[in-house]
Amino acid sequence: MRITALSGGVGGARFLRGLLDALAERRAAGPGGDATGPADEVVVIGNTADDVTLHGLRVCPDLDSVMYTLGGGADDERGWGRAGETFAVARELAAHGDPPEWFSLGDRDLATHVLRSRLLAEGAPLSAVTRRLCERWRPGVELLPMTDDRVETHVVVDAAGLPEEGSVRSPLADGLAGPGERALHFQEWWVRHHAAPAARRIAVAGARAARPGP
Known part of the structure; x- marks a missing residue:
């Protein structure tokens, strides 16, 4: 079965995690409990209208929330960002007086934004960059931005x-x-x-x- 879902950030990511769990349970409960057959194909069209440029880096909060949550790297207790996150770079930027201090990018999270920004600067479309980032996280869905254009x-x-x-x-x-x-x-x-x-x-x-x- 092919399923297409529209998703925002934290809430959408949690819904998708539940959807994948439900699909896995349905397959396991099928004839003979066979969970080895063809997997359901889930395509997620992620919101990019909340994207923002901070410290010269392009940040895509909703795409990243889906990628981290489904890839097992999200901080479920805090509800956003990476698990085990630290903020040494954010503190250094604040010490330099480099705004905005109200939006702190974690040290682990920064790696995503640095790579994304470099690939975008080299001319890659956001959809290709997102596929590249998902190679590491393997979210179990095909994650696509709603547009490659800046919104x-x-x-x-x-x-x-x-x-x-x-x-x-x-x-x-x-x-x-x-x-x-x-x-x-x-x-x-x-x-x-x-x-x-x-x-x-x-x-x-x-x-x-x-x-x-x-």
């Missing part, structure tokens, strides 16, 4: 009282905000500000020009 969600809010320092800068945000407004990257609005600033509108920058992934 980012920004939340347009009232600019009054919002700090400029440590804010995410993205060329995709140009022109999204009017007078007295700020376009916050979704990660900044959600992680830094805990979704407190009232949203005037949500803009998925780049979506109109984006082409579906392969």
Whole structure:
């Protein structure tokens, strides 16, 4: 059986883990309890509209959550990131005053972002880069980004009282905000500000020009 699933990050990854467990149980409970037959094929189309560039590295939180969770490397207790993570590099960046300090990338997690960013800079599409990363994690699904094009969600809010320092800068945000407004990257609005600033509108920058992934 071929199954296609749409997935976000942590919640989607946990759903997919349950789905794979249920499919394995169904196969084992089949005629003769034969779990050696052809496996079900699961294709996951992952959200990339929450992707963000931090410290010059392209971070794909939802793709990584699926990859780590299904590959056995996620921190289930914390709910995000790698198990056994440390944050020495994040502390050093903070000591240098290199923002944003509100989004800490773990030392193990950084390896993923360094490799992804290098391959993207060399011209590889995100779908090919994701396949390359999955060679290590073997998540048991075919993980595809929804598009190879850059798409980012920004939340347009009232600019009054919002700090400029440590804010995410993205060329995709140009022109999204009017007078007295700020376009916050979704990660900044959600992680830094805990979704407190009232949203005037949500803009998925780049979506109109984006082409579906392969």
